[in-house]
Amino acid sequence: MTLNQLFQSLISYIPATNMNMRKAYQPDEIIAGVQYDIFSNTTNKNVAVFSVDNQGKLLYFSVEDEILKPSNYTLKRDELIEKASHFVKTFYPEMYKNCKLASFLKLGNAYTVHFAYQDEQLHLFLPETGVTLFLTKSGKISTIISFHDKNTNIHYPDVMISAEAAKKQYLHHLEPELLIAPMDTYYINNNGKFRLVYSIIERAFYIPADRGEIYVQKDAIKQIPFHKPEKVKTLKRIYTISLV
Incomplete structure (x- = not known):
């Protein structure tokens, strides 16, 4: 696909006219x-941007927010995936043939659809491969980010620990911290009161499948409690706590 052919194909996804x-x-x-602006011949304002690699393959495409007029119409999940799949088929035929649907996420009023390659041995999705598409709830393409390099060097261990063993190691690295916190509307079982609770500090991010050293976060972020008792005692009476 030549640069002009790419441009002509992209403008069909932009809700505007008379573009260059x-x-x-x-x-x-x-x-x-290499980046290119798509602009309106009428206003000379940019309506979108795209970039290509040294072989002319599309790396990035994004439409200006003001061009994507909001709509009350919402497509269903399968319809949104079909819209994304059609774009991939048009601009990334090799990915369309070999990539699989890796994720579908709702982010506010937008959706992301990610197609990725899988490894041949375990059929797990390879990180930073394939293409990620951002769509409005009505199915308009807003942003595209592609990852063309799928040469991922994977270390496969000779012996793998079980999921249960990995779970035990993960739990071993959890650290509970007693504090007082408000049970507001963020939580399902909220009651608007301050409660004595344990906050769980997560330190182990990844458990190696080969029994290797656990990947522990260097600086775990701790929540600053309203009050942290020096000793934990069994509470036999209920008190009303007033915090100023």
């Missing part, structure tokens, strides 16, 4: 590849 493209005057350093 130009090389980005102020490219975003975060976006990989």
Whole structure:
């Protein structure tokens, strides 16, 4: 697909008319590849941006928020995945053939659909492979981020521990901290009162499957309690706590 063919295909996903493209005057350093702006011939304002690698493959595509007019119509999950799948089929035919649906997430009024490669041995999804698509609830494509390099060097252990053994190691690295916290509307069983609770500090992020050293977080973030007792005692009476 030539650059002009790519442009002509992309503008079909932009809810605007009379558009053209130009090389980005102020490219975003975060976006990989050579960047191009898609702009309105009428207003000369940018309506979208895309980038390509040195082989002309699409790396990134994003439509300006003001162009994506809000809609009260919401597509169903399968319909949104179909919209995303059609985009992948058009611009990434090799990924469409070999990638699988890895995740579907709702983020506020938007959705993300991620297609990724799987390893051949365990059929697990490979990180940072495939393509991630952001869609509005009505199915409009807002942003595309692709990962073309799928050469992931994976270390497969000769012997793997069981999931139950991994669970025990994970629990061993949990640290409960007694504190007073408000049970507000964030929680399902909220009652608006301050309660004496244990906050769980998670230190082990990953449990190696090969019995290796556990990946422990260097600086676990602790919640600052309203009050932390020096000693934990069994409470036989209920008191009303007033915090100023």
